Amino acid sequence: MAFDEGLAQLMRDDLAGERVTERKMFGGLAFLLDGHMVCGVHGGGAMFRVGKANEAAALAVPGAAPMDFTGRKMGGMIDLSDEAAADDARRGRLMTLALAFAKSLPPKEPR
Known part of the structure; x- marks a missing residue:
């Protein structure tokens, strides 16, 4: 399933200034910080790794x-619909939680 390149660009813009890399995974595109997934784009919208403590x-x-x-529900992972992901405020709230979670983790060793 293809992902929305426009949404991917919005997320790149949201992550400007962060040390992120991109990797194709889950049939979409994931953005990683120090080897940890922060967020991604898939055929139905966006996903954010916020951690279990930030799920509520x-x-x-x-x-x-x-x-x-x-x-099965993936703990600490949040799905955001295409419509909601297009909203800067909603996407921004989840991006803030996801970045904070990724920054709390020790960097992964490069492969």
Whole structure:
């Protein structure tokens, strides 16, 4: 399933100034900070890795839902619909949580 390149560019702009890399995964595009996934774009919208402690705050964002790729909820991962992801404020709230979580983790060793 293809992802929305326009949404990917919005997320690149949101992450400007951060040490992020991009990697194709989950049939979409993921943005990583020091080897840890921050967020990504997939065929149905965006995803954010906010961590389990931030799930309740993230789910309070209109349009946010638990991430469910395999039929099971993925703890600490939030899905944001295309419509909600186009909203700068909603996307920004989740991006703030996801960046804070990624920055709390020790950097991964390069492969």
